[in-house]
Amino acid sequence: MGKESGVLSPAFTVQKGACITSPKGFKAAGMHVGIKRKRPDLGAIVCEREATAAAVYTVNAFQAAPIQVTQDSLGVSGKLRGVVVNSGNANACTGRQGMMDAYAMRAKLAEELACPQSMVAVASTGVIGVLMPMNKVIQGIEALVPKLKAPDTSFAEAILTTDTCTKQVEVSVEIEGKPVTIAGVAKGSGMIKPNMATMLAFITTDAVIEPEILQSLLWKTTDQTFNMITVDGDTSTNDMVLVMASGEAGHAPLDMHHADWSKFQQAFQYVCQELAKMIARDGEGATRLIEVVVEGAIHEQEAQNIAKAVVGSSLVKTAVFGADPNWGRIVCAAGYGEPSLRPESIDVYLGHVQVIGGGMPLLFDEEQAREELNQEKVIIRVNLHRGQATATAWGCDLTYEYVRINASYRT
Structure with missing residues (x-):
């Protein structure tokens, strides 16, 4: 898939043909495994090496099992190899069995990637209060991993629920004269309210950045972007924004004292803001x-x-x-x-x-x-x-x- 340069800003260039696997080091895939009747319902993003990672989550008291599993994973080292995501079933309000199922999804992708289980995150979206069809999910993860590729657009389809379109953004920015890419994909159409919503967003970059710096940037940026949208006033149980940085751009680690920090921050904020606006515009039944x-x-x-x-x-x-x-x-x-x-x-x-x-x-x-x-x-x-x-x-x-x-x- 070819790339064309789009809008040029003082700090970064917006790319046409946005793709979550454009940053160096990432592959992805999506497919239908039977959680939903017809449409793709299982996907994964995988980094070829341990990626620096950060996440923010819903403030709903009824946090879904995948949220808790991802928090567990990121709490170990702030690094991830991959994330497995399903749509059609939220795995929320499903008790002990739901937690076991979310951990089983984590374990299966880790097994397929030959990495520690703590290197895998899990995300789900869909109907609340229904147990996951785990036979289909486990078999699906096994079949999904060989399909991982770059570029990939099937992941963006696999995470949708009532969305009418995929939501993807990509920008490029120069850090120390080296090209750095930031790409994002999201889903969200209903149950959208500030302080996160029934939305999932995944951001990849090949920038070099430490976990605590990335986490701080994500918190601040989320407050000004994803936390500033609403569709219907409902805050969901499954919301997550997850960022993975492969570090393959090869520049010195980014932090607030880096000469190009402002450029990277502006580019990162643009990706989050555009994804947030896409979610708001695609609100269920929306016309404006x-x-x-x-x-x-x-x-x-x-x-x-x-x-x-x-x-x-x-x-x-x-x-x-x-x-x-x-x-x-x-x-x-x-x-x-x-x-x-x-x-x-x-x-x-x-x-x-x-x-x-x-x-x-x-x-x-x-x-x-x-x-x-x-x-x-x-x-x-x-x-x-x-x-x-x-x-x-x-x-x-x-x-x-x-x-x-x-x-x-x-x-």
Whole structure:
């Protein structure tokens, strides 16, 4: 599969034909093993050497068994050889048997890779409360490993549930004059809320970086990207973002004091942000991506609280679906997002149309406002005039189709 250069930024280049195996040292594969009726449902990403690894997980109290197994693996050395992922079954709320099954998945991939079990992570997504069909899964892992290859696009298909498309991003950046690639793949369409969601994201890079540095970068970046999206306000049991770095680019180890750290950080953030936006745009039944930009906050947390409240409001989401410039829903959400706001200082814009100035309604062209709300990407901007901090959150409209999909999810 050929590669074409896409958008050029000051720090990195966005690549067309994104692929999770583009960074040196990685292979992947996906296939159908029978967890789902027809579509691919089992996949793996494998590094040819021990990769530096980091992860963040759902904050839901009912963490699924695979989450706990992956935490166990990463707690040993911060290194991984591979991750096995299934879709169609969350292996959540499945008790002791579910834990045994997740450990069995880990053990089987480790056996196939001839590596310690602690070098394997596990991830699952799908229906909650159903035991895994382990005969199919174990046989599937055995059949999957010989299919591992680079480039590969089948893994991106194998992790989907109600998604309507695969989600992949790839960028290249120069570190010490050497090419470094960062690639990401994700799934997520429903049960999406800030503080992680029913989403899985996997990021690979050939950069050289130590586990604690990678973990710190991932925590910070997740707060500004994956934790700033919502579809329906539900936080799932299985969410995970996992990063693996092969170190095959051959530069000096990256950290905050490295001369090219800022370039790598910007490239890494771009990959996470684009994956997050893809998840929000592909929300179940969605017709529009909503981007809420909050400016002029006292601090970033204030801006984040308001942005997430507005983009997560069901009333705002339905107003966007109906292209109804009902600005009252926006200021209402902003007010409960941050109760200490001064209403008299707030400006609100729907795209280019200002609807609130100094906390008071303005005369505006309703048809022009409706046109802004009919765009594929709807931008809502709130200026607090309180400070210099900003934040952006992403979500989607709430439609009749969302209800239809989730009313019959198990059937």
